[in-house]
Amino acid sequence: MRHRLLRSFGIVALVGAAFAVTACTADATASEPASEPPATAGYPLTVDNCGTAVTFDRAPERVLAIKSTSTEMMLALGLQDRLIGTAFSDGPVSEEWADRADGIPVIDEKVPGQEAVLDLEPDLVYAGWESNVTAEGAGDRGTLASLGVNTYVSPAACQEPGYQPESLTFDDVLAEIDQAGTIFDASDAATELIDDLRARLDALTPDNRGLSALWFSSGSDTPFVGGGIGAPQMIMDAAGLTNIAADIDETWSSMSWETVVDTNPDVIVLVDSAWGSTEKKIGVLEANPATAQLPAVVNRRYLIVPFATTEAGVRNVEAVETLLAQLAEVPSP
Structure with a gap:
């Protein structure tokens, strides 16, 4: 089993000097070191998630989604290629995104344990509930972070004092979509999704019978x-x-x-x-x-x-x- 180590900021690959040696001369010329790749705009990014500071050096590329809310967030944003697996689904994926879910492995019908999670080598566990990322679940957040695996919990599911919404609103839901778009470098897709949901919500007429x-x-x-x-x-x-x-x-x-x-x-x-x-x-x-x-x-x-x-x-x-x-x-x- 291979575990990824946590990568810290600013670590760059060192390129050893290459020497060109010819048969007719003892002179050797060191090649110039390769230039450092440009940093991706917007990263590193740190978010305060349910009281846990989570830093992303880059957009996550290997994501394990636990619960339907996180899975369908990824699908709705068109990020199905980042999903290495899903777990603990609450029911079938929406027909709207069913084709995007084709071929994505279902890792477990419930919450997978830490060892099973680490075997997948994710760079992010995206959880619908805080309890999904505990020692009894997919792994304690601090432990996973020390092994190079970030965790992110749907903010509306936060139970920590000061983080649980006092009364959930659609603005809270849309704010999570916006934050997910920032984390995954998919802000355009997030904006499009938010605009669509707002338009659909504005078009609704509540039942007026007081039932x-x-x-x-x-x-x-x-x-x-x-x-x-x-x-x-x-x-x-x-x-x-x-x-x-x-x-x-x-x-x-x-x-x-x-x-x-x-x-x-x-x-x-x-x-x-x-x-x-x-x-x-x-x-x-x-x-x-x-x-x-x-x-x-x-x-x-x-x-x-x-x-x-x-x-x-x-x-x-x-x-x-x-x-x-x-x-x-x-x-x-």
Whole structure:
């Protein structure tokens, strides 16, 4: 197994003097040292990422993406040639970029361990969650850095005090796209993507009926729901829905079924994932005697969104569009 060593700034290859020796003379002439290659504009670049300073000497070229948000950020920016592998996907890649994902190896269905990561010799691990780059995950950030592997966590997923967004907005999401464009020397592609997402967002008309909603992410005995400060809240706001868990100061949180019943949501957002399908969630709602009597369950006022669109990233506008298209078919309670 080969591990890359951390490269420090300013290290240049030394070119030994070459001597031309002829058969008829003892005179030798040293060649001129090769000139140092010009520095790439904008590098070295240091970013403060979830409280960790990450320095890029150049645009990353060998990237392992963990979670769908990081994978699809790379694909949306047209950087699929930089991906040496993906891991821990939340679902299928968007059809929009499916062709770009062809041939990219899936390293692990979950988070690969440090040894497996180092065997790939990445120069960057791009993680959707902070927990992806810990000693229990792909490797501790400091350890990986000492071995020449940078790490970058989606800023919206930061949990460190002062770094977690107080209440996620689309401006935060677009800012990550802009920063990713800077890191990967793909600012033009980032600007184009941001402009497209802004235009799509501006073209949306929120549902104006004041419908309340439960964001049902996972769980059976206790539901795991979208709280009031993260992507679920941001997406529901843009769709015109009132989150019954808006007063919970978390991105996602547990909530008792009793509270769900008491709030009696008009619609239920079902987050579809490989580990928690829509059918499974509907089964949970209909098997629970309390929730089975909710009008939203009785009348199957369900809205379905893929998990990969529900974490802060390039598919959040798509999530809003998906909700609005389904809300157009939902009769008023």
